[in-house]
Amino acid sequence: xxxxxxxxxxxxxxxxxxxxxxxxxxxxxxxxxxxxxxxxxxxxxxxxxxxxxxxxxxxxxxxxxxxxxxxxxxxxxxxxxxxxxxxxxxxxxxxxxxxxxxxxxxxxxxxxxxxxxxxxxxxxxxxxxxxxxxxxxxxxxxxxxxxxxxxxxxxxxxxxxxxxxxxxxxxxxxxxxxxxxxxxxxxxxxxxxxxxxxxxxxxxxxxxxxxxxxxx
Amino acid sequence: xxxxxxxxxxxxxxxxxxxxxxxxxxxxxxxxxxxxxxxxxxxxxxxxxxxxxxxxxxxxxxxxxxxxxxxxxxxxxxxxxxxxxxxxxxxxxxxxxxxxxxxxxxxxxxxxxxxxxxxxxxxxxxxxxxxxxxxxxxxxxxxxxxxxxxxxxxxxxxxxxxxxxxxxxxxxxxxxxxxxxxxxxxxxxxxxxxxxxxxxxxxxxxxxxxxxxxxxxxxxxxxxxxxxxxxxxxxxxxxxxxxxxxxxxxxxxxxxxxxxxxxxxxxxxxxxxxxxxxxxxxxxxxxxxxxxxxxxxxxxxxxxxxxxxxxxxxxxxxxxxxxxxxxxxxxxxxxxxxxxxxxxxxxxxxxxxxxxxxxxxxxxxxxxxxxxxxxxxxxxxxxxxxxxxxxxxxxxxxxxxxxxxxxxxxxxxxxxxxxxxxxxxxxxxxxxxxxxxxxxxxxxxxxxxxxxxxxxxxxxxxxxxxxxxxxxxxxxxxxxxxxxxxxxxxxxxxxxxxxxxxxxxxxxxxxxxxxxxxxxxxxxxxxxxxxxxxxxxxxxxxxxxxxxxxxxxxxxxxxxxxxxxxxxxxxxxxxxxxxxxxxxxxxxxxxxxxxxxxxxxxxxxxxxxxxxxxxxxxxxxxxxxxxxxxxxxxxxxxxxxxxxxxxxxxxxxxxxxxxxxxxxxxxxxxxxxxxxxxxxxx
Numbered sequence: 056x057x058x059x060x061x062x063x064x065x066x067x068x069x070x071x072x073x074x075x076x077x078x079x080x081x082x083x084x085x086x087x088x089x090x091x092x093x094x095x096x097x098x099x100x101x102x103x104x105x106x107x108x109x110x111x112x113x114x115x116x117x118x119x120x121x122x123x124x125x126x127x128x129x130x131x132x133x134x135x136x137x138x139x140x141x142x143x144x145x146x147x148x149x150x151x152x153x154x155x156x157x158x159x160x161x162x163x164x165x166x167x168x169x170x171x172x173x174x175x176x177x178x179x180x181x182x183x184x185x186x187x188x189x190x191x192x193x194x195x196x197x198x199x200x201x202x203x204x205x206x207x208x209x210x211x212x213x214x215x216x217x218x219x220x221x222x223x224x225x226x227x228x229x230x231x232x233x234x235x236x237x238x239x240x241x242x243x244x245x246x247x248x249x250x251x252x253x254x255x256x257x258x259x260x261x262x263x264x265x266x267x268x269x270x271x
Numbered sequence: 272x273x274x275x276x277x278x279x280x281x282x283x284x285x286x287x288x289x290x291x292x293x294x295x296x297x298x299x300x301x302x303x304x305x306x307x308x309x310x311x312x313x314x315x316x317x318x319x320x321x322x323x324x325x326x327x328x329x330x331x332x333x334x335x336x337x338x339x340x341x342x343x344x345x346x347x348x349x350x351x352x353x354x355x356x357x358x359x360x361x362x363x364x365x366x367x368x369x370x371x372x373x374x375x376x377x378x379x380x381x382x383x384x385x386x387x388x389x390x391x392x393x394x395x396x397x398x399x400x401x402x403x404x405x406x407x408x409x410x411x412x413x414x415x416x417x418x419x420x421x422x423x424x425x426x427x428x429x430x431x432x433x434x435x436x437x438x439x440x441x442x443x444x445x446x447x448x449x450x451x452x453x454x455x456x457x458x459x460x461x462x463x464x465x466x467x468x469x470x471x472x473x474x475x476x477x478x479x480x481x482x483x484x485x486x487x488x489x490x491x492x493x494x495x496x497x498x499x500x501x502x503x504x505x506x507x508x509x510x511x512x513x514x515x516x517x518x519x520x521x522x523x524x525x526x527x528x529x530x531x532x533x534x535x536x537x538x539x540x541x542x543x544x545x546x547x548x549x550x551x552x553x554x555x556x557x558x559x560x561x562x563x564x565x566x567x568x569x570x571x572x573x574x575x576x577x578x579x580x581x582x583x584x585x586x587x588x589x590x591x592x593x594x595x596x597x598x599x600x601x602x603x604x605x606x607x608x609x610x611x612x613x614x615x616x617x618x619x620x621x622x623x624x625x626x627x628x629x630x631x632x633x634x635x636x637x638x639x640x641x642x643x644x645x646x647x648x649x650x651x652x653x654x655x656x657x658x659x660x661x662x663x664x665x666x667x668x669x670x671x672x673x674x675x676x677x678x679x680x681x682x683x684x685x686x687x688x689x690x691x692x693x694x695x696x697x698x699x700x701x702x703x704x705x706x707x708x709x710x711x712x713x714x715x716x717x718x719x720x721x722x723x724x725x726x727x728x729x730x731x732x733x734x735x736x737x738x739x740x741x742x743x744x745x746x747x748x749x750x751x752x753x754x755x756x757x758x759x760x761x762x763x764x765x766x767x768x769x770x771x772x773x774x775x776x777x778x779x780x781x782x783x784x785x786x787x788x789x790x791x792x793x794x795x796x797x798x799x800x801x802x803x804x805x806x807x808x809x810x811x812x813x814x815x816x817x818x819x820x821x822x823x824x825x826x827x828x829x830x831x832x833x834x835x836x837x838x839x840x841x842x843x844x845x846x847x848x849x850x851x852x853x854x855x856x857x858x859x860x861x862x863x864x865x866x867x868x869x870x871x872x873x874x875x876x877x878x879x880x881x882x883x884x885x886x887x888x889x890x891x892x893x894x895x896x897x898x899x900x901x902x903x904x905x906x907x908x909x910x911x912x913x914x915x916x917x918x919x920x921x922x923x924x925x926x927x928x929x930x931x932x933x934x935x936x937x938x939x940x941x942x943x944x945x946x947x948x949x950x951x952x953x
Contacts, residue, residue, distance in 0.1 A: 085664070086631040086678040113470050116527040116534075143500025143570040143607050143632045144641050144664070146526075158526050161498045197528030197609060241469030260500045260671060264522065267466040267473045270549050 090138040094147035094192035095213050097138050101221035102166070103131035103250070104185045106234040108175065113240035115172045117204035118155045124172035128185050129235065129247065130156070131254050132221065136165040138192060145195035150213070152188030152205055155198050159247050160261055166254035168247055179234070189213055190221040241269055274893040276623075283435075300683040308372045308431065316436035317911065318343045318360075318421040319401065319446040323878050327915035328394045330879060331438075334416065334712035335722045337408035337450045343421055345389045345397040348917025354391035359384040359427050362401055365418030365444035374433040377422055380406065384424065393916040413515035415701050416709025418444025435845075447709035453694040453725030456514030462505075463551045464746035467542050471535045474543060475501050476550060477508035477516045482558050486517065489563035489704055490543070493520035494536045494579075494655040495669065496570030501889055503671035507567065508694065514697055517559055519543050525571040529609050532575030533582055536566065537589040544592040561593050563704055565600045570633055575605030577615050577647050581607055583620055595620070600703045602696075604668040605633045608646040615647060621703050621741070622651035627663030628733075628887035628899055629677040634665075635798050635900045636892035638784035643798040643900075649779070649806035654703075654741040656714055658695055659902050661733035661887040663688045679889030679899070691734065694723030702950030709732065711953075714738055715907055718879030735884050737841055738905045742949050747835065747950040749823050749928060752776050752807040761948075765824035769933065771811035774821070779808045779944070785893025787844050794845035796886065797902040797944065808946035812850050813932040815939045820928040823948060830867070833922040835950035837907040838862065845942035846886040846898035857882035859937030860930055864913050867924035874914040875937055876906050883943070901944055910950070 091097055105128070112125035130151070138147065139162035149156035149169065157170040175180035193209040201209075237243040248265035251258050308314075317331035319341055329344040333811050341362075346355040361377045361384045377384070381402070390396040401421065408417050420439030431437065439445030458479035466473040479485060491511055493504045501520045508518040521539035524531040547556045568576035579587075583595040602623040608615055626635070626644045633642045640646070645838055664677020667688035675684060698710030712721060715738035722734070740746055750761035758776045761767050780798035782793065788795045799806045813819035825832075844851045844858050851858075859877035876882055883906075886898040913920050929946065933939060 085675055085682065087665075087674075106590055115509050116524060116531045143497050143605075144639065145609075146497075198526065199531050230550035239469060241466070241472075244469040261504050264473060264500055267464045269468055270465045270546070 074241060087142060088140050090142070090147070090195065091135070091138055094138055094195070095216055095218050097135050097192065099190055099192075099221040100133040101130060101185060101190065101223040102128070102133050103254070104223075105129045105232045106181050107170075108234055108236050109239055109243060110237075111239040117157045117198040118206070119200055121199070122172070126174035126175045127170060127181050128183065129250065130169040130171060130185055131250065132167045132169055132190065134167065136162065139165065139167055145197060147192035147195050148198050148201055148209070149190075150193050150206065150209055151190045152183055153203075153210060154183060154259055155201055155206065160251045160255050160258050163255055163257050168250050168254060186223050187220055187222075189218045191218045207228060238268065278342050300324050308375055310368050310372065312433055313440070314431075314433070314435065314437045315440040316423065316438060317722070318423060318436070318438035320344060322398045325875065325878050327874060327912040329398055329847070329915065330909060330912055332446065332646050332712060334447050334449050334709050334721070335408070336721070338404040339447070340400050340404050341402045341406070341446065343399055343401045345423075346394050346915060346917070347389050347391050347397060348393035349914060351391070351917070354390065356425075357386060357388040357427070357521055358403060359386050359424040359429075360399070360573060361422040361424060362406070363420050363422060365420050365439050367486045368441060371431055371437070371440070374503070377424055377429045377431060380419075406448055407450075409450030411457055413458075415452070415698065415707055416447030416449045418447050418709070419697060420445040431631045437589075443708050449709050449725040452697045452713070453550070453690050453723050455510065456692060458513050458515060460509055460512035461551070461597065462508065465543075465546065465550045467546060471500065471524040472542060473522045474537065474539060474630050475508065475520045476543075477519070478516055478540070478551070478555060479512055479513035482554055485558060487560035487563075488515055488517050488558055489560050489565065489700070491518045491565045491567060491700070492536065492540050492543075493518065493531065493713075494566065494568040494572035494576050495520065495525070496523075496568075496572045497525040499525075499569060499572070499669055500671055503669040506670050510693045510697065511700070514556065516700070517555060523572050523575065527573065529571060529574050529578050529607070529615065532568075532572055532580035534589065536568070536572070536579040537577055537582065537587055540564065540566075541590055541592050562597045564593060564598045565602065565700055566598055567602045567604070567703070568606065569604040570665065571607050573603030574608060574610065574615050574647065576601050577606065577617050580620055581614060581616050581618065592938050602699070603644070603647055605630050605644055605665055606647050607633055607641050608643060608801055609641055611801060612646075612650055615650075617647060617651040619653040620651070621654040622648060623655070623699060624648040624657040625668060625692075626657065626659040627665060627667060627677070627681040628659060628889065628902075629663055629675075629682050630665040631676045631678040632665040634678075634892075637781040637786055637796075637798065638892065640801045641828040643801065645799045646801045646804060648737075649799045650803060652742070655737070655739050656699065657737040659735040660688060660691060662731050668692070678891065679887060683727075683729075687727045687729070687732060690725060690727050691732070693915075694726045698723075698948065702903040715905055717879060717881035717904075733884060733887070735902045735904045737903055739839075739947060740953065745834070745952050747829055747832070749825065749948045749950065751947050751949065752809060753805070756807075758809065760933075761823050763826055763829060763895050767821070767823050769811070769819075769821040770817075771813055771819045771821050774809060774811040776809045777807060778804070779806050779946070786898060787893035787896050788845075788847050790910070795848070796898070798900045808944055809947040810845060810942065810944045812845070812942035813940060814850070815934070817933060818935070819932040820929050821932075821945075822927055825925050828927050831923045832910060832925045832950055834952065835910060836953055837909055837951045838864075838928070839905060839907045840948040841903040841905045841946050841952050842883045843901040843944040844883055844885055845944060846901050847896045848942040850940045850942045851885065851898065854938060854940055855885050855888075857884060858943065859883075860932045860941075860943075861936040862908060863929040864910075864920055864925050865927040867926055867930065868921065870917040870918070870920055872920045873931065874908055874912060876908070877937065879908075881933045884939070903944065903946065905947075907951070
């Protein structure tokens, strides 16, 4: 765990020095924002990307096949907070190329921490390149009902609509972060908690909840 | 006191048991008992209750709030031999039959009995305040309600003997006085966190601080909703732990969907039971009753617990340390319905539902089957209950702060919602798990007339309750509209006649996408059915100046209703209908029973306080008009109330149940949904 925290601290300092915009508290509304009619058309900025690798895989339950995942990308996406607003009815499903993304936080201020599984290539990095594949929110649905065929049709639809890779002006600054290695998803969650604290600081309960240490 | 002598094919021969035949004893004198008490004797007589402003003028109730007056009525019209007779009324702590037999001496808690001479002519003048609200109901333990008996010492011999009557002759007390159910219980509680790793396996656990000194305690599991957090249910955890429950709220994987959420509920329940040696240093070991489990879920998690139960019934391998039989209650707060009737179905478990009228997420609108909370409730085949709160938003059911996710007038917000939740959840769980009789009244009596002491009572607090006993518990369903789809034939096979206007029997499902009434959608505002569901009922209306009726004949083989205690039905006003909007407010009507001899007895439903509530006046779900989904309320009327004031209605030969509407019977106009007309044992 210690190396990960060091890396994050370094990144945190760099980000703050660069004057990055940290999420602000959403206004205290009473109702729910209307769901955008075309979620795919909402611009998404990729503000953070870091590979991860685990010794013990976890279940990627955000697609119907529920595959085991032991590597992939940690992403932070910035977009319209209304698009990210959590709801109990179907939410727009997040896609990255031919994979679905797992929403780790709510993204209250517009910054969403995401896990995208991807096998490691020969170079030791995930095969999926988040700076080159389209990243978009597709048709509202329960992700656990989205299978490979559905992903393909959503990708075709997004491509037809002109969805491309997320803008990523700030991403180069993190190129040196390297892969996060963790024994299992529980340890990775602690790292994700740090990221949420940085990018979505109002989500304090989520951060605290993820940091509960394993009882032994 | 009329007792049957003989039942003949022609009718009933009746004989009067006269009080005057019994031995009269001078006041204060000791008497020779007529006979020894035995368990087989039936000395039960309902005595304690509350006075009503109109017929039946008095109703006998099971529970009183601490501080409320306890009244007693002697009905000299029904028992003419009591007229002009002086009797003593004793207020005593409840005794079992065996205790009474062992010690029949009477000793009033107040120091002396109340002596009264009953006036002839009925209940008027014969209602007395037995206690103005001084007797305690707070036990200082986890038991809810202190049981009391009322003894009518007819011969005034200061001894219970076969001449006398007891309200409370049996296991159940005559009545219970109940303390503030919204207040914390007797235990201090502790809160600890437990995690067995990543992947939604962290838990927030509440338990009584003295758990080591306690025996096995029931387990309440809380499964949060999408975007919510497992630390957001302190209002449930702290309250229920203080009352002797162990509460575990867990991380819930709701983002992917309902199956994932259900998996998390199943897994975390198992993880908790498997790790009792680790949690809180093992203090819970041997103190969790794994056969007394309650599952509570919120929104997606509310559907998730129902889906989890269905999977449990089907043998999901995740559950190694408990079975479906161990889950005694499933309760959903504002649940979604993604998976439909085949998968999200509570089956025969006791099921309970919370609905917020101002919910802006699972909002119940006609255009969204996923958002209609009542689907799961209607699929429950066992006992089922529901509580609807006007003005409560989706986020008001948790304590995570922020947006209430509420839209509509008169929002009640989080603190008010939580206070109602505390006061209702406790008796719900106590009643389902322990059968606590003092709790039952809180689950069905009109909120306006009876609710927990500490529950808020502002004008915006409007609460509607539905209550249905387990159909397997010897109920007689007169008409639930599930069979015999003709409006002229009830599901029990009897004829149905009426002169109401526009009577339609159909699925309780608004077939349009709005709550605005349009032609061809008689079930406007009904949100009980999703695709594949078939919960049915009727709607109809009446207008001013016309007396309207709807009569259900009781099939001959079902006419003996004497085993039953209540006539029960549920009704709802039709939202946005001109007849509803023109007289916005509680709607009332009358119910009449008729016996084989043509004798009738009629009761207005609002005699007990409150009628059928108007729909929550929220706009949206169709332009311009106000009024949200139709909210059914269950009305239960004691059958004995139809016999008050000496009405000689023969409950063993009831031929017809008639609902009467219009001037003289209640609201002058209205459009009503009606369903589940049945007779219940309790």
